Amino acid sequence: MINEQIRDREVRVIGVNGEQLGIMSARDAMKLAREAELDLVKIAPTAKPPVCKIIDYGKYRYELARKEKEARKKQKTIEIKEIRLSPNIDVNDLNTKINSARKFLSKGNKVKVSLRFRGREMAHMQANRYILEDFAKELADIAVIDKPIKQEGRSLTLFLGEKR
Numbered sequence: 001m002i003n004e005q006i007r008d009r010e011v012r013v014i015g016v017n018g019e020q021l022g023i024m025s026a027r028d029a030m031k032l033a034r035e036a037e038l039d040l041v042k043i044a045p046t047a048k049p050p051v052c053k054i055i056d057y058g059k060y061r062y063e064l065a066r067k068e069k070e071a072r073k074k075q076k077t078i079e080i081k082e083i084r085l086s087p088n089i090d091v092n093d094l095n096t097k098i099n100s101a102r103k104f105l106s107k108g109n110k111v112k113v114s115l116r117f118r119g120r121e122m123a124h125m126q127a128n129r130y131i132l133e134d135f136a137k138e139l140a141d142i143a144v145i146d147k148p149i150k151q152e153g154r155s156l157t158l159f160l161g162e163k164r
Contacts, residue, residue: 001042087128
């Protein structure tokens with residue numbers, strides 16, 4: 001809230017240079033802000049009494065946006081990459097999938113490995129569980145199991161994350 005939007009009777013006012021000007025009515029605070037040709041901005045609305053500061057509002061918004069942008073820049077987004085396998089996968093194909101999972105994990109992403117079943121393969125779901133277990137064992141040097149093997153509809157899934 002800025003200037004006329006502030007409807008509180010009394011506010012604690014902070015001056016231009018950060019000095020405490022004390023508790024006064026909102027009207028008196030507005031007069032001080034006008035004399036300095038700046039805005040009265042409510043910084044802490046939940047405090048008793050609310051804290052207002054005499055500052056240039058445009059500059060204040062710019063500073064907030066800049067701080068927010070800096071915080072976003074430092075954030076790291078983690079993607080989940082999916083690798084799909086089938087129950088009748090051959091050794092070389094499995095090794096290729098393991099290498100691509102290794103690449104994803106080294107980049108800091110999580111990997112979802114799903115073993116998809118179709119038709120008659122559904123009868124042997126638990127018998128093919130070893131494929132996912134072997135997949136996890138092969139990547140044990142750089143990966144840790146985030147979520148264990150779980151059946152979701154027509155597939156078994158396993159989540160791997162980078163080992164710290």
